[in-house]
Amino acid sequence: MLFGTNLDRAQRFNRRVVLETIRVNGPLSRADVARLTGLSAQTVTNIIDQFKPAGLLIEKPRRTGGRGQPPIDLVINPSAAFSFGISFDDRRLVVVLLDLGGEIRGQAELPVAHPTPGVILPLVEAAVNQLVSKTKISPELIWGAGVVMPVLVSQGHPTALGPSSVPDWQDFPVAEKLRERLNMPVFLDNDATAAAIGELLFGAGRQFSDFFYIYLGVGVGGGIIISSRPYRGAFGMSGEIGHMMSVPGGRPCPCGNKGCLERYVSLSAADAAFREQPETFAALDLDELYKGFETKNPRLMNWLDEAAEHLRNAIVSVENLFDPQAVILGGPVPDTVLDALIERIEPSLISVSHRQGNASSRLLKAETGLDSRVLGAASLAIFDSMTPDFSVLKKEAIEVE
Amino acid sequence: MLFGTNLDRAQRFNRRVVLETIRVNGPLSRADVARLTGLSAQTVTNIIDQFKPAGLLIEKPRRTGGRGQPPIDLVINPSAAFSFGISFDDRRLVVVLLDLGGEIRGQAELPVAHPTPGVILPLVEAAVNQLVSKTKISPELIWGAGVVMPVLVSQGHPTALGPSSVPDWQDFPVAEKLRERLNMPVFLDNDATAAAIGELLFGAGRQFSDFFYIYLGVGVGGGIIISSRPYRGAFGMSGEIGHMMSVPGGRPCPCGNKGCLERYVSLSAADAAFREQPETFAALDLDELYKGFETKNPRLMNWLDEAAEHLRNAIVSVENLFDPQAVILGGPVPDTVLDALIERIEPSLISVSHRQGNASSRLLKAETGLDSRVLGAASLAIFDSMTPDFSVLKKEAIEVE
DNA sequence: CTGATTAAATCCACTTATTGGATTAAAAGC
DNA sequence: GCTTTTAATCCAATAAGTGGATTTAATCAG
Structure with missing residues (x-):
């Protein structure tokens, strides 16, 4: 169904445009961002001011060399946000903590014999809490968690066409249950789609x-x-x-x-x-x-x-x-x-x-190598919060911050 | 590359959302549109007022039956805009005039022996002019023309992988040349894509x-x-x-x-x-x-x-x-x-x-039958002017009306 | 027949993001 | 030391969407 937009949503969209432009195109001055996005310099300044309190951007010292007033380069602060990646199958559970720069800040790996929800969910919760306390990151910087398991995902729920190695999860509301336990947004996706998003954000x-x-x-x-x-x-x-x-x-x-x-x-x-x-x-x-x-x-x-x-x-x-x-x-x-x-x-x-x-x-x-699966999972939450998607214009869209 | 948006573009987008919602969902009151699009009733009223001078919408008599003040149903005026479809191969040239409702208002068909640009372009120009004068539609209501020919189209230009039945068109700037002659926006596309768009707008x-x-x-x-x-x-x-x-x-x-x-x-x-x-x-x-x-x-x-x-x-x-x-x-x-x-x-x-x-x-x-090709061509211009595409938010996007 | 209820459409004051022009700041060139 | 160039910001203006109040026009209940 079609939807309209408004001033509010438009700014939310522009905020993401600015952020993503800086993330992808490396150190960029406000003027650079204005040129790349078509936004006016004033608008870029306003939006960047909004990001300052959250520490999402880092100002590098003025760069000299050319004529005119030297620009102030901006880069994404990799430590300004974090995301968990959760991946399991019938052999093991892996949980990683990823930062905004795509670096792994912490990792937990556990053998699993019977991957039922009753077994996996508490393990995930424990691993997440342990990683948070070990790395001492502040909980409000966590944007969410992504889950990948060997099932097809249709409309947010696990489904399967043939036999499954994790049959207990069929139609189980993974995302909802984990959201309750972890108290953060949770995203479930196919392994291939998640890995593709990981590759889109941080890889080839x-x-x-x-x-x-x-x-x-x-x-x-x-x-x-x-x-x-x-x-x-x-x-x-x-x-x-x-x-x-x-x-x-x-x-x-x-x-x-x-x-x-x-x-x-x-x-x-x-x-x-x-x-x-x-x-x-x-x-x-x-x-x-x-x-x-x-x-x-x-x-x-x-x-x-x-x-x-x-x-x-x-x-x-x-x-x-x-x-x-x-x-x-x-x-x-x-x-x-x-x-x-x-x-x-x-x-x-x-x-x-x-x-x-x-x-x-x-x-x-x-480029993401053997861990493409869990890295993809972790990138789901970051992607969701950063991308200037069409849906950001919608009323139902979620706040960047 | 990413781009920002502004109030202006947002309204242009909303205008298209309103128009397309009415086009697809049949007779709709302003309140209906507000509910479907998430826009406020006031905004819908404002936007619909903008369409009135162009005659794009028709108000039907108040519909009674339910409680409360009866709504005024709105439908697209099929005679408010027109578009040409141009299709040719090594046998014949077809030009149709389509209205906003998807009805064919006029048609010209000519045998062609040597489909070179020098032959085709004047024939198209003549056919278009003849159709305009015969149907007496006013030129400012013509939104554009779409062209389809047996070539692959890459970035707006004809290309071919194998041998072509119309070899003279390779890399020929069809759209530009026709735009000059016809004095209207011209779109070139693959036959399959054009037919799909025709089917999207008016068919299955x-x-x-x-x-x-x-x-x-x-x-x-x-x-x-x-x-x-x-x-x-x-x-x-x-x-x-x-x-x-x-x-x-x-x-x-x-x-x-x-x-x-x-x-x-x-x-x-x-x-x-x-x-x-x-x-x-x-x-x-x-x-x-x-x-x-x-x-x-x-x-x-x-x-x-x-x-x-x-x-x-x-x-x-x-x-x-x-x-x-x-x-x-x-x-x-x-x-x-x-x-x-x-x-x-x-x-x-x-x-x-x-x-x-x-x-x-x-x-x-x-549903579009044997003429899917030329109907698809004709729907290109209508699609371009009506769809609430992402690109409408962009600076470079073209005005609806 | 009359008043209550319901829903559509509109009026109006307000909010807010973007804009464009002017201004300030800081470097390099001459 | 003055001019030129570019970045960043200040400021008033613009314009679209919003929410609440109002008007309008129908049905329903008694």
Whole structure:
């Protein structure tokens, strides 16, 4: 439904525009911000004055060199706000504390045997409280927490298409329950979307406004960034690249179709190739698998070749459908595996992105590394508070501060 | 780049919100609009007063029945604005005059042998002038013209990946040249995107904010509507569903890959099946082909079965990637062909859109029919002037009225 | 038939963010 | 030491949305 806006909302929007412009474009003077945003210098001054009490911006000493009065450079104060990232599956729970600059300030990791809500929620609460007291950050600087778990998320709630490794969470109101316990805004998202947002804020996506993030994990998912915002689809389930048809009539998939990409390109598929057995859809021994990659196990090297073929076709489709600035490959796999895949895929990609004069590499490796998942989770709250989204103009939108 | 907004832009945005809300939601009182948009009743009154001089809105007699003072219903005046649609290929040129209600007020159709700019531009100018004088509409009510031709459009200019049926237009500044001749805003777009916008404004897409339009023509293209706006990709070439890989290692495609969907699902592919010959990539005899469909030619019926298979896989991928509210199938093909395809595809579609409780049909037939292309072209200017887009808030945005 | 009730539309004074022009400040150039 | 240039700020003006009060016009209850 459409909505109108007003003076209030417009300023809230402008505040975010100013903040995000400074965050992305490095040290910037008030005059620079005015030029970049189209706002008047006076307006920029006013808005920046509003940020001062919260300490969100740091003024650097006047920079000399050119003519005229030297500008005062502004940068984001990384210690002005914090966010928690929470990630778990059927093996472990990870909680990280991220600052506004994208640095990890604290981390807790716990083994988990039975990831039921009754077990996980208290553990999360304890870990968060412990991190707060250990790092001595003041609670009002915490903008929120993001949660990622191995489920699909539709309209804020966990859902699943096939069997799940965390079945107890189906339709459980995670965000609400955690909000009550932690007393801060809580966001739940798909792993791929969260990782894409993490990459957008702090990683390889920083330079792009439109990219497709491929999250290679136990399955394979996609996070879509359009106009510097996540696109979650009409029902929150977009980006399911793993269930694109890769081999007509191929391997059966729990989703009900045959030949889905995920059955060929995923850690689960790699594991099957490694063990020379069909996929079991049970918990994987990831350490074993990582070791196999490290020792260049021939079955895994073989799998890499095959996986690259399948993935290339999927990327061609993605490029042809989205025409993004880049496709970014990441997820909880060793860097060497990502490199190996990219090396095999890139040279022979033909799509609309193959345009003349486009010499730049279109398939990039994610920068957030093995922790992309939990870093993505942590970036959800920061993203929500900082982005000059359309919805900021809406009445229901949430206050930046 | 980010941009700020101001009071001025905010009102421009609100004006469009009010107008579009009334256009879509039928007769609405000022109070209704206030409730739907979140604007105050006073603001709605003010904005509607601004539209009165231009005659954009019509007040219907007070509606009685309920308690309280009866509301005054408002509807869009279809005769308050007009737009031209211009479409040509290597066979014919079509120019239509559309009103704000989506009705065709006038139409001109001319055969074309050599569609060079030198031939087409004067013909268009003459046709437009003739339609203006014949329908006696006043020139200041014309919001603009949209152009569609068989090329890909990237950043406002014609480009091509493979061979083109209108090679003389490569990188030709169509919009600029026509703007000079017609003295009105001119928009150039891909056929699929234009048809999708037409469907969004006046067709099956009216009820949706997120859908994928499949344009089945000589080739097959896709128009993406996200949040009620077209998504053209980072470089304007999104939606190229025709070059998704359908058969690994399959029929060679001029794009450089093998097994592209378009080599199996398109009028060109149908024609090849009809003639039992490989594709020639020369001009098709469409009338012959249409006749073949009408007489239920067995080779074409066979092609329908095969095409449906390929198209189904592509739609599964599209649904899994975009999670749209619907996929709409249209283009310059007989209704019976669209029906036949949908009938074969729909029942066995499995994707994330296959969610529980989603009984609604996900694959729909376009409503704009055979003329989807030129109607889409005509809707470009109307869309540009009416939609409460993000960009309206920008300094550079164009005035509504 | 009359007064109470309900809802729409408008009137009016007020608030507030942005703006544009003027002013001040601080450097470099000549 | 004066001029030029640029940044940042001061100040009065502008204009759109808001909230409360008022007017208008219908239905409902007695």
